[in-house]
Amino acid sequence: MNPNQGSRAGLYFAILVLLLVFMFALYIPSGPRKNFMRSADTVKDLHNELILAEGGLQNEQIRLKEQEQLMQILDKRDKSFDLFSFVTNLLKETNLASRAPLENYRTSRTSAKQPMVQLQINGVNLQELIDFLHKVYASGNAVVVYDMERLQAEKNNNGLECHMKLMTVKL
Numbered sequence: 001m002n003p004n005q006g007s008r009a010g011l012y013f014a015i016l017v018l019l020l021v022f023m024f025a026l027y028i029p030s031g032p033r034k035n036f037m038r039s040a041d042t043v044k045d046l047h048n049e050l051i052l053a054e055g056g057l058q059n060e061q062i063r064l065k066e067q068e069q070l071m072q073i074l075d076k077r078d079k080s081f082d083l084f085s086f087v088t089n090l091l092k093e094t095n096l097a098s099r100a101p102l103e104n105y106r107t108s109r110t111s112a113k114q115p116m117v118q119l120q121i122n123g124v125n126l127q128e129l130i131d132f133l134h135k136v137y138a139s140g141n142a143v144v145v146y147d148m149e150r151l152q153a154e155k156n157n158n159g160l161e162c163h164m165k166l167m168t169v170k171l
Contacts, residue, residue, distance in 0.1 A: 073142045074171055083115045083168050086141060091119075094132045099123050105165050116146060116167040123159040136166065143168045 091097040105118035146167040
C-alpha cells in the first residue's frame with residue numbers, strides 16, 4: 001500500500017464524514033426539530049382549548065346550580081300562586097293599593113308560563129317604593145321587576161310616579 005493511498009483514503013473518509021455531518025445538520029432542523037416545534041404548537045393549542053372547555057364547563061355548572069336554586073324556590077312556592085293576587089296583597093300591606101292601579105300585562109312574546117302585571121304607582125315616596133320592592137324580592141316567590149319604564153317626580157310634586165312591570169315563572 002502506497003503512503004499516498006492511505007492519505008487519500010483518509011481524505012475520502014474525512015470528506016465522507018463531513019458530508020454526513022452536513023447532511024445531518026440539514027436534516028435535523030427540517031425533520032425531527034420541525035416535528036418537535038409543530039407538536040409544541042399543537043400542545044399549546046390543545047392547552048388553550050382545554051382552558052376554554054374548562055371555562056365553559058364552569059359556566060354551565062354555575063347555570064345549572066342557579067337553575068336548581070330557581071326550581072327549589074318554585075317548588076317551595078304555593079302551587080296555587082297567582083301573581084296578580086300576590087301583588088294586590090303586597091300593595092295593601094304597604095298602603096299603596098289606592099295609589100297603584102294594577103292590571104295583567106301580556107306581550108306577543110310572553111307565554112302563560114311567564115305571567116306579568118303592570119302597575120302605576122302615583123304619589124309614592126322613595127321609602128315606600130323601596131319597602132314595596134323589598135317585600136317583592138324578600139317574598140321568595142321568584143317575582144322580579146321586568147321593566148321600570150318611568151320613575152320621576154309627579155307634576156304636582158306629591159311624590160314619585162312609577163310605572164313598572166313585574167313577572168314570575170310558572171311550572
